[in-house]
Amino acid sequence: MLSEIHERGSLFLNTWTIVTIVLWVLIIAYAGWELLQYFKRKKAATSLDNETFKEDMRRAQIVDVREKDVFNSGHILGARNIPYSQLKQRSGELRNDQPIYLYEKKRTMSYRAALLLKKQGFANLYVLEDGYSGWDGKIKRKKHVN
Structure with missing residues (x-):
């Protein structure tokens, strides 16, 4: 037993x-x-600090990958909004012959967006090092319409 x-x-x-x-x-x-x-x-993608981002942003396509409502509350001047959730379908709006600067609040989604774009054949991809939360350049906010 x-x-x-x-x-x-x-x-x-x-x-x-x-x-x-x-x-x-x-x-x-x-x-x-x-x-x-x-x-x-x-x-x-290559990481860029604020100064390098500012210096070269006139020659690049600046893409904010945050959702539209967050983009409208404030974004880098000159940026266009293509949310990460729509990037696969809307990547045709981007030119392959120009650098693409990606950003969001921090940078995780920006790197995911860069990986997605790289798989679709895009090159010259850059990510804002500290994201929008660390941006010290010019911004634009949409005015609220009542």
């Missing part, structure tokens, strides 16, 4: 050991996949 309880305990312990190992393998695989995606996004 005692040996039977011992065997069941060992089986239970072995089952939980296997489950734990499988979970750790899954966690490590997911972390590796996320790391790979991070480097793919970083490789898709």
